[in-house]
Every structure is written in structure tokens, then in C-alpha cells.
Amino acid sequence: MEILSTPSLVVDADIVRRNLKRMADFGAAHKINIRPHTKTHKSQFIGRLQIENGCQGLTVAKVGEAKVMSQVSDDLLLAYPALDPVRANAAAQLARTNTLRVAVDSEYAARVLSDAAKLAGSTLGMLVDLDVGLHRTGVQSPQLALELARAISKLPNLRLDGLFCYPGQVWDKPDHQAESLKKVDALLQETLDLWRRDGLSAQIVSGGSTPSALQSNLVRQYTEIRPGTYVFNDLNTVRGGFCNIEDCAARIHATVISTAVPNQVVLDSGSKTLTSDRLIPQPDAGHGYIVEYPHAVIRRLSEEHAQVEFSSGSRRPELGERVTIIPNHICPCVNLQDELWWRESDGSIRPIRVDARGKLS
């Protein structure tokens, strides 16, 4: 590993394969399609692995990511209300050659996308985004979901494909997950009943997220789920109780660059590497898990420095020593790297491009 400069992000190939297989097996057992969110890895290479592992399409957040992933799959979901002219026109263009669906929560977005698709001569699939408890995006009731579905079904160059939700709130309450998911189930059922009575149908009901993925059979309406983080996992998914340390495939390799201050070492993995994202279940628990020094706390980050606290008298790593870190939240860390390092169990290692890094629009 000494060939790598630090900080670098190294991915364990076997753990990735195991994580992909676990999700594929779950999907097969419960007849739920897996449409992974590629925001976690942002790489065509890993997108292809997902498709090879039985995923029938991919999810993206931005149109720039959709363009990148259109090289990997021709069945894409843009899980974002792409209602500004730049995104809407790019989405409509892409829909000329790919199956592209967009999740929207407003008639405004549907109209903009309809106009763009008309101009491009394409058809965009539409999923109605229903808020099931996170209160971030999504129409606020089954009745409003019905009204939006009706509006979409009347707009040219749009195809009403179904329902969309993101039960992200289960992050905060892992113990109440089953209960939360049953509420999601009830809301979706109520919405679909309204649609049916109105003569509207939902070919797709898309939900999920990594924490709820392996219980998503509790939401009987789901036809597909969109887990992202599961491919690598991170300290959030470990501390949330959704996986183990051994399931974390991606680690930051960092170097000790200062030991001048007592009971502290400084690593070269600051917020420009680990991000300032806090640990969701324990916001004040530090900025990642140092595998070789599990009791050390990454207490403070500046852009290029991680200040790691050691209890008095405990063994500190030495100057120049390398350590490996499981970050709080892996997805934005990947976005800070131009390439990941893919390591096979035989020790061989090679760079993987982060093709969709920095795609903001």
C-alpha cells in the first residue's frame, strides 16, 4: 500500500461483492427490484457490477450523473425534481435514447418537463413523489398525490409510471423501523386506491434507502427499492445498527503528520477528505472510526488536518504511520476523490474513476 499517496480511498472488492450479493438475494427472495442509487460510488465500473448483480436499472440525483450512468444502463431514475430549464432540457434530451423517469412533487415541475420533452421529441416517465415522513420533498397527502397524477396524465410527452417515496426518517429511529415502514405501507396503499378508483395505475412503486432496504418487504406495494450506501457502508450504517464494521468496503488511508500536541495526533485527512458530516446516531462522537485505534476519537477537522484525541497514557501512532478510517458518511467522501482504489483479495490494486464526481446540475 506504500505506493498510494494519502489521503486515498481504498475499496475492498470482496466486501463490495458480498454487499451486492446480499441485496440481490433479498430482492430475489421478495420479488423486489433493486435500482441502486449511484450517488454513493459515482463510478461506471461499480454501476456495471450492480447491473451484473441483477439490478434492473440505476438511480441518480442529477442529470449530469444520469448522462454518466447512461453508459451503463438504459433504464434510469432521476430521483430529483429537475424543474430548472438546464436540468429539464438535459433530461428531455437524454430521454430520446434512454428510458428516463423523473420523481416530481409539483405540477410546475411536470409542466416544465413536459415542455422540455415536447421540444426534444421525447417522452419522460413520471413518478409522483409522496412524503412518507421525512418532510424534505414530496406531496403531503394521498389526495394531493392523486391530483398531481391526474395533472401528469393530461400533459403531453409525459407518461405516468407510478409512485415514489424516500423513507429517510428511519435513520433516526432504527428501532422503530418496522412500525415506520408499516405507516409507509398504509400511505402508499391509500394513494394507490385513490388512483385506481380514478382509473390511474402505478406500474412502479419506488422506495427504499439502505437502512430500510432489508425490511422493505414490509412495504407490500414496493416494486423496487433504491439503496445507495449499502455498496460500501459507513459508520452511519454501522452505528445505526444496519451492518457491521466488516461490511464497510471503503476506507480512507491517512498518514500521521504531527504528534506535537500531547494526547493527540494529526492525520492528513481533514474535512476536504472526510467531510464535516456528523454521525447521525451520535452527532458528537467524532469524524470517523480509525480501524487500528478503535478507541481514538477524531475530535476536530479543519480542511487538511484531523485532530485525533487519545486518552492519556494510551498508545498513539507514530509520525509517518498510516492508518485507515471508516468515515461517518461515505457518499460525500467519494465525491471529493477523482479516483478510488479497487483492491482485490490477492493484494492487487488499481484506480477506478469517480466518473460522476462534481456533477452539480
Add this chain to the structure above:
Amino acid sequence: MEILSTPSLVVDADIVRRNLKRMADFGAAHKINIRPHTKTHKSQFIGRLQIENGCQGLTVAKVGEAKVMSQVSDDLLLAYPALDPVRANAAAQLARTNTLRVAVDSEYAARVLSDAAKLAGSTLGMLVDLDVGLHRTGVQSPQLALELARAISKLPNLRLDGLFCYPGQVWDKPDHQAESLKKVDALLQETLDLWRRDGLSAQIVSGGSTPSALQSNLVRQYTEIRPGTYVFNDLNTVRGGFCNIEDCAARIHATVISTAVPNQVVLDSGSKTLTSDRLIPQPDAGHGYIVEYPHAVIRRLSEEHAQVEFSSGSRRPELGERVTIIPNHICPCVNLQDELWWRESDGSIRPIRVDARGKLS
């Protein structure tokens, strides 16, 4: 501005010029050299403006940044203990053609750099990093600074150039800044006295930071300061009391993409744009200042969503509306963009490359 996709980072040229002139005037008045830290803008274009405005050299954090800025200035300070082999060798190579100084806080780092410079046939200038209160890096006492200076002066291919400090702690206590800076003054004086008695001299005493910059005349030993953020400013420097909103040159342009949840709008500037860096003086005050809606609070960020809270009954922006945001901390936001947009007062706008984006080593 409608040509720009969002989120984009737009820089007001006139404000930058004013910020550069203010610092140049201060340096001239107090005979303190300005060696700005380029981590804030990471662009050769703005580095050149700084040199044209009387800065006699540039500061960088990483060797990759030094390579980029060597196109702009041949007098560079690497404000980072570059003690791993990759960085040390790259620094030594660069020192063949550029004046390059490195701040170190260990004999280990000095030895690694000496070996690398010997191999490259170059000479590296060394500054001894003294901790003056932040407790991040830096030797812990004037006596230890003397011992490190002695060690450096005996190592081949190194040149002992002086002292280095980073009084970053004044961020937390703006009201006590003058008092803090007088303590810095006393520590540096004590160190320099020890050096002098030992026959060692410091051609350079390098300090500073944006918050303390305009009071750095209180530290009589400084020959140069290294402010970074001053070129753009941000909500940290405003709320810390170090500048006004009108001095903030860099703003994120964002689009409202959802208004489905009551008393909230969602912008397309999530943590992938604004970062999760909290506001230093008020950590729970949100994730930036929306210029057009100063009473709104950017309450929660996910990667691609900013959830903005409005008080009940207040006017919210509409779907598709564009707003501009002054981020909490501008430096890591710049690192997330491939280009900035440079806007002149006549309305003309052009892209500026973020040449040193993502240089991690």
C-alpha cells in the same frame, strides 16, 4: 444570470479587488508582507491578482497545490508538514526550480525532507511551526522550537529560514483578539531570543489568518501574514465580526426545487455544494445566509437538498426561483466546484478554473 446552471459559485470581481486592496494597504502601512493562503480560491487567475496586488509570494497546504501555484509565483510556502515520502519527494523536486519553504514541527519531518532534497539536489527552506494556542500542530514551547531549529540547521539540503505560527484560536474569541495576539507576540519574542543567543536567526516570521490579519501589527515579530479567506470572505468572517455582508465576494446561486412541505422550501444546494461545515460563532444557526431572504434558516442539508425553514406566514420564494447564498465557510465550497464564475460590474461573466481543486497530497 439565467445562462448559469445551479448550483454555481459566482464571484463579484469588484469586491475581490476591494478585499485585495484593503489587505495590500494594511501590509504597506505596517511593513508586513502578505503571502495569502491560496486554499480559499485554488485558482491561478486569482493567485495572479494577488501577486499583482503586492503579495510577494503564495501559501499552499499541499504539494499538489504548490505545483499549481508555481505557475503563478516562484516564492511558495507549504504550510504543512510534508513528511510522507510522496509529498516530501514532490516538494524537493519543486524546490529545484522554485523557492519553496515548508513549515514543520518535528525533527522526523525535517529529516525526511532533508533526505528528499539531497536526492533531488535541491535546498528546502524550513520554518519551525510553533503552537501559539490552537493546539493543532506546532512544537509546544520556545525551548522545543530552539531544539528543532538546531536540528534543522545541522541537516543537509535544508536552510533554516524562520518561525511559523497559526493563531487560529482567535476565531473562537474575536473580542479577545488583541489580548490573544499579545500572547502570540510574547511567545514569538521568547523563541527568537533563544534562537539569537544560540546564533540562529529567523529571516521570516510567518503568522496570520483572516480574522487576525488586520490586527497583526500587534505581533511585532511578524514579517509576513497568510490570510486566505479575506479574498472572498464568508458567513464565518461576517458573524465573527471581521467584515460585513458587502465584503462577501462569493455567492452560491441556487434554485428552489420543492415547496411541497409547509413553511419550507428546498434548494438544489445541499452539502455537496455548501458542505456541512457549521458556523463557527453559532454552530446551530444553519448552513448559510440567503441574501434575498435574510430571515430564512437553512436548517438541514442532505447531499443535493437544502431544507430552508420559513416562519409561518412569511413570504417564501416560488418554485424555480433563484436565490443567492453566502456559505458558512467558503474554502471547502470552492473545492467542490470545477469552475467559479467571475462577474464584472458591467454584468459580463466568465468561468475561472479551480486549478488546485481536489489536490489531496
